[in-house]
Structures are given as C-alpha cells and as structure tokens.
Amino acid sequence: MVDRTGEKLLMPSQSGLCAALGIEVPLICGAMYPCSNPELVAAVSEAGGIGIVQPLSLSYVHGYEFREGLRYIRSLTDKPIGVNLIIEGSSKKYLERVHQWLDISLEEQVPFLVTALGKPDWVVEQAKPAGVTVYHDVTSRHWAEKALDCGVDGFICVNNRAGGHAGTLSPQALLEEVGALGKPLVCAGGIGNAAEFTAVLEMGYTGAQLGTRFIATTECKAHPDYKQAIVAAGEQDIVLSEKISGVPVSVINTPYIESVGTRAGGFAKWMLRGRKTKHWMRTFYSLQSIWKLKRASLRGMQYKDIFQAGKSVAGINRISPAADIVAEYAQALKNAQ
Numbered sequence: 623m624v625d626r627t628g629e630k631l632l633m634p635s636q637s638g639l640c641a642a643l644g645i646e647v648p649l650i651c652g653a654m655y656p657c658s659n660p661e662l663v664a665a666v667s668e669a670g671g672i673g674i675v676q677p678l679s680l681s682y683v684h685g686y687e688f689r690e691g692l693r694y695i696r697s698l699t700d701k702p703i704g705v706n707l708i709i710e711g712s713s714k715k716y717l718e719r720v721h722q723w724l725d726i727s728l729e730e731q732v733p734f735l736v737t738a739l740g741k742p743d744w745v746v747e748q749a750k751p752a753g754v755t756v757y758h759d760v761t762s763r764h765w766a767e768k769a770l771d772c773g774v775d776g777f778i779c780v781n782n783r784a785g786g787h788a789g790t791l792s793p794q795a796l797l798e799e800v801g802a803l804g805k806p807l808v809c810a811g812g813i814g815n816a817a818e819f820t821a822v823l824e825m826g827y828t829g830a831q832l833g834t835r836f837i838a839t840t841e842c843k844a845h846p847d848y849k850q851a852i853v854a855a856g857e858q859d860i861v862l863s864e865k866i867s868g869v870p871v872s873v874i875n876t877p878y879i880e881s882v883g884t885r886a887g888g889f890a891k892w893m894l895r896g897r898k899t900k901h902w903m904r905t906f907y908s909l910q911s912i913w914k915l916k917r918a919s920l921r922g923m924q925y926k927d928i929f930q931a932g933k934s935v936a937g938i939n940r941i942s943p944a945a946d947i948v949a950e951y952a953q954a955l956k957n958a959q
Contacts, residue, residue, distance in 0.1 A: 638806045638828030642755050642775070643734055644702050646670035647952045648829030649819070651836045651944070652778075652810060653706030653736065654786070654930075656683040659843040660691055662836060662944060664698035669948035674704040674736055677723045684843065688723055692730045704734035709742060728752050736778060743772035757808065761789030763799040776806035778831055783812025785834045785932030788862070788872045797826055814937025816954035823955065832947075834931045839944045848929050851876065855935040863928075874929040 639648040649671035651663065656679050663673030673695075680691040695703055705727045707720055724745060727735065731752075737745050738759035749756050750773065757776045758769035766777050779796045780789045789796065793809050800807055809822040810831035819830050837844050838852045851874050862870035863879060873879055 639776075639808065640829075642806070643672055643704075645672050647948055647955070648808075648823070649948055649951055650674060650704070650778075650808060650829060650831040652831040652833040653679070653704075654833050654837065655679045657833075657837050657842055657844050657848075659684050659841075660686065660695045661698065661843070662839065662841040663703060664695045665839070665841040665944035666836065666948060667701040667703050668699040669945040670701075670952060671948045672702050672704055672734060674706050674734075675732075676706050677719075689726050689730065692726070692732065696730075702733050704736055705732050706736045706738065707745060708738045708740075709745060710739035724748060728754065737769075737774070741772055742769055742774055746773040757806075759810075760800060761796070762791065763803070766800045766803055766805075770803055770805065774805070776808065776828070777803075778808045778810050779827070781809065781811040783933040784810050785860075785872045785934070786930045788870070788932065793822060793827075794825060801826060811932055812934050814934030816951045818934070818937055819951045820954050820958045824958065832934070834934045835938055835947060836944060837931070838938050838941045839947065840941060841944050849941050851929050852931055852935050852938055853940060855931065857933045857936040860931060860933050860935065871930065872932050874931050874935070876929060878928065 640646065645667075647670045649666070651658075651666035651671060651673040653674040653676035655676050658674070658676040658679040660680065663675055666673040675692065675695070677688055680686050681688055684691070686694060705723065707724060709717070709720055724735075728748060733754055735745060735749055735754055735756045736759065737756060742756060742758050746756050755775050756773075757778050758766075758772075758774045759778045759780055760766040760769060761780050769777070777800055779793070779800055780787070781791055781793045781796050782789050783793070788811060791799065793812065797807060797809075806828040807826075808829040808831050809825075809827040810833075813819050813822060813830050813832050814835050822830050834852060836842060838849045842849070855874050859875050860872050861875045861879065863873050864870055
C-alpha cells in the first residue's frame with residue numbers, strides 16, 4: 623500500500639486481525655458445513671492463519687463429540703482456532719445446543735468466536751470476561767449496527783461473491799457501508815488466489831475469509847468430485863438456489879441442480895412470505911439439505927450433488943495443501959508491502 627507521497631505504508635492487517643488473534647497471516651478458513659473437518663481447521667491454523675470450527679460439521683458429518691473434536695484439533699496444532707456459532711433462535715432445542723457449544727468453547731479456551739444470525743449480545747457477555755474476541759457475520763450496515771450494539775469486536779463482511787449464504791453487496795460497497803462503524807472488517811467472498819487476497823487488503827479490509835479455496839485442499843475430507851468440480855468451475859457456473867435453506871445459496875450448477883431447479887415452488891414461496899410460516903419452511907428445507915449436503919460431500923457424483931461454492935472458483939485451478947495456500951498468500955502480502 624502506497625500513500626500520495628509514494629512512501630510505502632503498512633497494510634491494515636499488520637495492526638488488525640493478526641494482533642487481535644495472535645496469528646501470522648490475516649487469513650481465516652471460514653466455517654463450512656459439511657466441509658470443516660478437524661484436519662483442515664488445524665492445518666490452516668498451524669500454517670499461520672486461523673481455522674474455524676463448524677460444530678454441526680464436526681459432530682454430524684465427521685463424528686466427533688464437540689469437546690472431543692476440539693481436543694483432537696488441539697492435538698494437531700497449538701495455534702489459535704475459532705468456533706462458529708449460528709445463534710438464530712428459531713429452534714429452542716438447537717439454541718440449547720449453541721449455548722452448550724459456547725460453554726465448552728470457553729472451557730477449552732478457544733480464543734475466537736464468529737457469530738452469525740440473531741443478536742450476539744449473550745455470546746459477547748460470556749466471551750468478553752474470558753478475553754475472547756467475537757466477530758459477527760454481516761451482509762449490510764443494518765445488521766452490523768445491531769451487532770455493534772451488542773459489543774462485537776469486528777465483522778465478517780459476507781459479499782455477493784461468497785459461497786453458501788452470500789450477501790447482495792460487492793466487496794467495495796460492503797466496505798463503504800460497514801467501514802464507517804469503526805470496527806475491523808474481514809472480507810468474505812470471491813477470494814480464490816493470492817492477488818485477490820492482497821487486493822481486498824489494499825481496499826481497506828483487515829483480513830480475508832476463504833471457504834471455497836480451502837475445500838480444494840488435500841486436508842479437506844470432501845469427496846474428490848467436489849474438489850474437482852471447484853477446480854473445473856468458472857464464475858458463470860455459480861448459481862443461487864432457494865431450495866437449500868429457503869433463502870438464496872450459492873452452489874455449483876451441477877446436473878442435479880439443473881434437474882431440480884433453483885427456485886422455490888408456489889407453496890414454498892407462500893410459506894416463505896409469512897412471518898411465522900417462513901421459519902417452518904426454512905426448517906423443512908434445512909433439515910433436507912443437511913442430509914443431502916453431507917451425502918454429496920462424502921459421496922460426490924454418486925449422490926445428489928449439491929456443491930456449495932462461491933465465485934472464487936474462477937481463481938482456483940488446483941488442489942493444494944492448506945499450508946501451501948497460506949504460504950502463497952503470506953508471500954503475496956509481503957511482496958505488496
């Protein structure tokens with residue numbers, strides 16, 4: 623980064639995310655269902671970034687009781703890791719589990735939490751006394767302001783190029799909206815290579831969160847078909863499907879997706895418009911999708927292939943060890959300074 627006098631400046635990352643989390647590279651391996659297996663989380667952290675645990679993926683897909691899974695990851699690396707907590711309270715039983723995951727995370731001294739959906743006030747209230755950093759997923763300033771009132775430390779800015787539940791704003795537009803709140807911002811979406819990584823840091827983000835890129839790694843337990851689909855896909859192959867959770871989700875346009883379509887049917891649309899019924903419809907979609915996504919990730923093209931991915935696929939041309947990706951991005955950052 624260079625100022626108007628031509629003098630080199632430090633990128634925001636040098637005093638932001640790295641210092642807050644005790645990591646070497648301002649790079650997050652985002653929580654992914656079903657792809658966040660312990661080995662992948664540990665590999666990114668060990669390489670100098672930070673891996674985020676997705677509790678349902680850890681337990682339902684990869685078979686670890688939550689505390690056991692955290693301790694297994696700790697056996698693979700002593701570097702910082704994080705935990706993702708989806709805190710929407712539409713299901714009382716699920717919310718009870720989230721409270722348990724938070725308690726266990728604090729007991730196991732996890733230093734970083736990433737919350738999503740809902741109000742993270744109760745998470746912050748428990749995390750702050752333990753010295754734990756809390757970032758919240760946001761797609762607009764509206765949601766960022768609500769989370770800011772709850773006391774979060776920063777934001778994961780999910781843009782319109784992200785995989786899974788993408789936002790609607792471009793990385794630049796989201797930066798301009800949320801940047802005025804004065805908290806550190808992490809760019810999430812559309813980062814498939816080192817050049818795109820340094821570009822978002824030069825834009826003003828303090829770090830970057832990658833999901834799709836880390837699926838195409840040797841440590842990720844996703845089926846080879848899934849990884850090859852990412853390598854083969856271009857930006858035009860990413861479509862939004864309403865049939866996974868009731869709201870648009872970015873996926874690769876596989877033959878299965880083409881056969882079932884991406885738009886919710888008439889009855890589903892009517893349900894999704896209702897103030898109360900939308901939660902029932904989203905729950906129905908989610909329960910189906912949790913199973914299908916797990917099967918697709920583990921079985922590949924032998925099953926109904928729903929492969930979540932973002933537009934970063936355009937910059938991904940090979941399957942690599944996670945450490946190589948972190949090292950490549952770290953070198954690009956060093957060269958840009």
